[in-house]
Amino acid sequence: CASLWHAVASWTWDAQDETCGICRMAFDGCCPDCKLSGDDCPLIWSACNHAFYLQCILKWVSSQSSQAHCPMCRREWQFKE
Numbered sequence: 227c228a229s230l231w232h233a234v235a236s237w238t239w240d241a242q243d244e245t246c247g248i249c250r251m252a253f254d255g256c257c258p259d260c261k262l263s264g265d266d267c268p269l270i271w272s273a274c275n276h277a278f279y280l281q282c283i284l285k286w287v288s289s290q291s292s293q294a295h296c297p298m299c300r301r302e303w304q305f306k307e
C-alpha cells in the first residue's frame with residue numbers, strides 16, 4: 227500500500243532529527259562508544275542535513291571501502307560546511 231509506506235517514510239524523516247541515523251541513540255545522550263561520563267560526543271551534520279554523532283560517522287566513513295555515502299539518504303558523504 228503506497229500511502230502507508232509514505233506515512234512510515236515521513237515519520238522516519240521526522241525522527242531523524244532526534245536520534246543518530248547510525249546507532250539510533252537519542253541526541254540528548256551520547257553514542258554507544260561514549261558511555262563514560264565526561265566524554266565529549268558532539269553532533270555533526272552532513273551536507274544533506276542529516277545529523278549523526280561525530281564518532282559514529284567517523285567509524286562509518288572509515289568502514290566504507292570507497293566513497294562514503296550518507297547512511298540516511300545515500301548521497302555522497304560530505305560534512306556540512
Ligand SMILES: [Zn+2]
Binds near residue numbers: 250251257
Ligand atoms: Zn550514532
Ligand SMILES: [Zn+2]
Binds near residue numbers: 260
Ligand atoms: Zn560518542
Ligand SMILES: [Zn+2]
Binds near residue numbers: 276297298300
Ligand atoms: Zn543524508
